[in-house]
Amino acid sequence: MYEFKYHRPGTVRQAANLLVKNEDAKVIAGGHTLIPVMKQRLASPPHLVDLSHIEGLNAIEMKGRSLVIGATAKHAEVATSAIVGEAIPALANLAGGIGDPAVRHRGTIGGSLANNDPTADYPAAVLALGATIVTNKRRLKAEEFFQGLFTTALEADEIITKVMFPLPKKAAYIKFRNQASRYALVGVFVARRPSDVRVAVTGAGSEGVFRVTAFEEALKKRFASKALEGISVPAEGLNSDIHGSAEYRAHLIGVLTRRAVDAANAKQ
Amino acid sequence: MAKISLIVNGNPVTANIDPRTLLVQFLRENLRLTGTHVGCDTSQCGACVVHLDGKAVKSCTTLAVMADGHEVKTIEGLAADGAPLHPMQEAFREHHGLQCGFCTPGMIMTAIDIVHRRGHELDDHTIREELEGNLCRCTGYQNIVASISAGAKAMAKSDLA
Numbered sequence: 001m002y003e004f005k006y007h008r009p010g011t012v013r014q015a016a017n018l019l020v021k022n023e024d025a026k027v028i029a030g031g032h033t034l035i036p037v038m039k040q041r042l043a044s045p046p047h048l049v050d051l052s053h054i055e056g057l058n059a060i061e062m063k064g065r066s067l068v069i070g071a072t073a074k075h076a077e078v079a080t081s082a083i084v085g086e087a088i089p090a091l092a093n094l095a096g097g098i099g100d101p102a103v104r105h106r107g108t109i110g111g112s113l114a115n116n117d118p119t120a121d122y123p124a125a126v127l128a129l130g131a132t133i134v135t136n137k138r139r140l141k142a143e144e145f146f147q148g149l150f151t152t153a154l155e156a157d158e159i160i161t162k163v164m165f166p167l168p169k170k171a172a173y174i175k176f177r178n179q180a181s182r183y184a185l186v187g188v189f190v191a192r193r194p195s196d197v198r199v200a201v202t203g204a205g206s207e208g209v210f211r212v213t214a215f216e217e218a219l220k221k222r223f224a225s226k227a228l229e230g231i232s233v234p235a236e237g238l239n240s241d242i243h244g245s246a247e248y249r250a251h252l253i254g255v256l257t258r259r260a261v262d263a264a265n266a267k268q
Numbered sequence: 269m270a271k272i273s274l275i276v277n278g279n280p281v282t283a284n285i286d287p288r289t290l291l292v293q294f295l296r297e298n299l300r301l302t303g304t305h306v307g308c309d310t311s312q313c314g315a316c317v318v319h320l321d322g323k324a325v326k327s328c329t330t331l332a333v334m335a336d337g338h339e340v341k342t343i344e345g346l347a348a349d350g351a352p353l354h355p356m357q358e359a360f361r362e363h364h365g366l367q368c369g370f371c372t373p374g375m376i377m378t379a380i381d382i383v384h385r386r387g388h389e390l391d392d393h394t395i396r397e398e399l400e401g402n403l404c405r406c407t408g409y410q411n412i413v414a415s416i417s418a419g420a421k422a423m424a425k426s427d428l429a
Contacts, residue, residue, distance in 0.1 A: 003286070050333075
């Protein structure tokens with residue numbers, strides 16, 4: 001790991017000022033993506049701005065009909081929160097399946113989203129549930145936020161402060177893990193929302209998380225796994241590597257979507 | 269350099285460190301607490317698991333400077349020198365939950381964290397799921413699972429948490 005200067009702001013405003021003042025500064029919260037990347041010397045930020053001491057930034061609460069999760073809420077906090085379990089059990093379930101218990105004690109929702117790893121779990125939930133990402137500057141819809149591999153709409157001095165999830169009628173997330181890395185080879189989040197159905201896929205797309213509109217339309221007519229019979233996902237644009245071909249991933253998307261729909265229906 | 273003050277195994281510690289020092293490096297090299305191991309160094313294997321404010325974390329993926337003001341417990345902090353072992357350590361000894369022993373400190377710190385979160389009556393499936401982040405290359409896990417199951421029960425009757 002290369003040298004860096006460490007900053008510990010007490011507020012989001014101070015943190016943002018530090019980002020403005022120090023070029024190429026990076027934000028750190030749980031560090032479970034950034035530290036490994038810095039150890040490999042793939043990143044060498046000259047300044048680290050630690051958000052983990054900003055009070056209240058990890059709050060989880062209901063605001064009207066939205067579940068609001070603070071940026072530094074750890075995966076374990078989301079997984080075990082009674083508020084999340086009541087509002088969107090599929091989200092609690094997703095958070096409880098990220099990494100392993102020790103990783104879940106450090107990794108944060110804001111960190112996962114800001115990194116936008118193409119195999120991360122949270123982006124699928126945020127896109128399928130139609131969440132809004134709130135920063136120190138503005139509100140971003142999920143569709144505008146994710147902009148491809150490890151790329152988001154965040155500006156250099158922009159910090160995620162919270163994520164607002166509108167409550168779905170039903171939802172479920174199913175992932176098929178890579179047997180070695182345990183990351184999602186394919187993960188599918190299905191949300192039946194008051195006005196539509198969304199299906200978001202992680203792990204498979206060469207540009208990161210994406211929606212399957214053909215599935216969404218069929219499920220909007222009838223929210224049952226049978227509604228997906230005869231519809232398949234093209235392998236074009238999907239990842240192909242030693243862990244699975246694009247065709248295999250395309251097949252998995254269909255299988256996991258059907259399982260997610262069944263799981264969403266079974267929960268109610 | 270950054271000045272940090274934290275509690276390690278119940279003792280206050282203050283040090284001046286390079287901010288890039290990992291928590292595991294700080295524990296092993298500055299404090300000479302070499303019970304915490306570095307296995308994979310990529311947050312996969314769990315040999316470096318310690319408790320940060322009572323929760324299992326991978327100290328190879330935590331900056332020491334981020335532990336400033338917090339409390340750390342390592343394998344050395346489970347039982348005093350010469351005193352009887354912590355019930356989880358004793359269970360690993362009794363049930364032969366180790367062979368080479370390299371992963372054992374991390375296994376035991378994880379096991380105690382499992383008991384804190386999941387209670388004293390753990391079925392084998394729960395233990396295996398919870399061991400997702402700890403790798404052992406010798407035992408095949410059978411006796412580790414048996415050790416944790418017994419250690420969890422023994423902890424219910426012990427003053428040592």
